[in-house]
Amino acid sequence: MVAMFFPSTNLHSWPTTAAEAIELQQEFRHRVKIENDFGELKTVAGIDVSYDIKADTSRAVIVLMKLDRLEPLQTIVTDAPTTFPYIPGLLSFREIPVILQALGHLATKPDLLMVDGQGIAHPRRLGIAAHLGVLVDMPSIGVAKSRLTGTYKEPGPATGDQSPLMDKGERIGTVLRSKPKTNVLFISPGHRMDIATATQLTLQCLRGYRLPEPTRIADKISKQRERRQQTLL
DNA sequence: GCGACAG
DNA sequence: ATCTTGTCGC
Numbered sequence: 001m002v003a004m005f006f007p008s009t010n011l012h013s014w015p016t017t018a019a020e021a022i023e024l025q026q027e028f029r030h031r032v033k034i035e036n037d038f039g040e041l042k043t044v045a046g047i048d049v050s051y052d053i054k055a056d057t058s059r060a061v062i063v064l065m066k067l068d069r070l071e072p073l074q075t076i077v078t079d080a081p082t083t084f085p086y087i088p089g090l091l092s093f094r095e096i097p098v099i100l101q102a103l104g105h106l107a108t109k110p111d112l113l114m115v116d117g118q119g120i121a122h123p124r125r126l127g128i129a130a131h132l133g134v135l136v137d138m139p140s141i142g143v144a145k146s147r148l149t150g151t152y153k154e155p156g157p158a159t160g161d162q163s164p165l166m167d168k169g170e171r172i173g174t175v176l177r178s179k180p181k182t183n184v185l186f187i188s189p190g191h192r193m194d195i196a197t198a199t200q201l202t203l204q205c206l207r208g209y210r211l212p213e214p215t216r217i218a219d220k221i222s223k224q225r226e227r228r229q230q231t232l233l
Numbered sequence: 234g235c236g237a238c239a240g
Numbered sequence: 241a242t243c244t245t246g247t248c249g250c
Contacts, residue, residue, distance in 0.1 A: 049240070051241055086241075088238035095240075117239050127239070148239045181250075186239085 005109035006136050011097055015084075021093045025126045031134045032120060037192040038111065038139040041067055044205065045103075045110035046214025047132075049095040050222040051082060058082045058095065060102035063218045064110055070205060070213040075221055078102040088148065091117055092128040099132060113140040114205070114214040118148050119188035119198065121165055121173040133191025140190030141198045142173075143215050147186055155184055160203060174199040182210040 015021040046063040062076040080098040084090070095117075118127025119142030126134075129142030150167040152175040159180060165173035165188065173188030174195060189198040205212035211219065 049241085051240085053242060086240065088240090091239055122239080142239085144239050146239065147237095149237090 004104075005106065006100065006103055011100065014097065015093055018087055018090060021084075021087075021090045022124070025090075025124045025131075028131060028134055029124050029126045032125065032130045032190075033192050034120065034189055034194055035192070036139075036194055036197050041111045041139070041201070043067060043073070043108070043110045044112040044114055044201075044214050045106070046114050046212075046216070046218040047099055047102075048116045048215060048218035048222050049098060052079075056082050058098045059222060060095070060098040061218045061222045062099075062102045062106065063214055063221065064106060064108070065214060065217075067112075067201075067204065070207060072217060074107055075217075076102045076105045077221065078105065089123050092126070092131040095128060096132055096135065100135070103136065111139070112201070113138055113190065114202075114212065115140060115142055115190065116144070116215050116219065118142045118144045118186065119173065119190035121148060121150055121167070121186055121188035123149050125172070127188065127190070129188070129190030131190075137191075139192040141193065141201060142186075142188045142190050143202060143212060144186040144188075145183070145211075150186075157181070159206070162199065171195060176202065178202075178206055178212070179208070179210045185210065 064074045084094040115129040119129035129140045133140030150165040153163045155161040155163045155177045161177040176185045
C-alpha cells in the first residue's frame with residue numbers, strides 16, 4: 001500500500017514544456033498560504049534530490065526525524081527517470097515527481113517538510129517547497145544554498161545573524177548565517193507558515209553545521225549512495 | 234540586446 | 241546537480 005498519506009497527488013496533467021509549467025505556476029501561486037496553519041510539530045522530513053547523468057535518473061532522499069531529537073527515524077531512497085530539464089524557476093517540475101514517489105513510502109506522515117530549494121522566494125512565488133506544500137497540503141519550508149531572486153544586505157558573521165530577503169517591495173524570506181565563516185542560507189516559507197516561523201524552525205534544526213539536520217542528512221545519504229554505485233562501476 | 238539564474 | 245585532487249584555513 002503506497003501513498004496512503006497523500007491521496008490527492010495525481011500527476012496526470014504534469015507540464016511537459018516550460019510554457020505549460022509557467023502557466024501552472026501562475027495558477028498555483030494563489031493557493032499558497034503564508035500564515036501558520038498547523039498543530040503541534042513533532043516530526044520533520046528533510047528532502048533532497050540528486051541525479052545520475054548517465055542513467056538519466058533522479059533520486060529523492062527523505063529523512064524523517066523528531067524535531068526535538070533531530071536523529072533519523074526513517075530514511076527513504078527512490079529513483080525515477082528524469083523527465084524535465086533544469087530551468088531556473090522551474091525546478092519543481094523536475095524534482096517533485098520523484099519526491100512524491102518517495103513520500104509514498106514513509107511509514108508515518110511528517111508534520112513538516114523541509115526542502116532543499118526555495119519556498120516563496122521565487123519569481124512567481126512558487127519555488128519547489130511552496131509547490132510541494134500546496135500539492136500535499138502540508139506545512140513546508142524552503143532552505144536554499146544560493147539565491148534565485150531577491151535582494152538583501154549581507155548578514156553579520158555570527159550564527160543566527162540574518163537580514164530580510166526582498167523582491168519587488170515585499171519580503172519573501174530570510175537570509176541566514178547558519179554557521180560562522182560559511183555562506184548564508186536563503187530561508188523562505190513554502191506553505192501554511194509565515195517567514196518568521198520558517199526561520200525560527202530552521203534555526204531550531206541547526207546542529208553546528210551550515211545546513212539544518214533534516215536537509216544535511218538527506219544530502220549526505222544522497223552522496224553516500226552515489227559513491228557506492230560509482231565504485232561498483 | 235545584456236546579465237542573472239534554486240538544484 | 242555533476243565533473244574532480246589537492247590544498248588553504250580554522
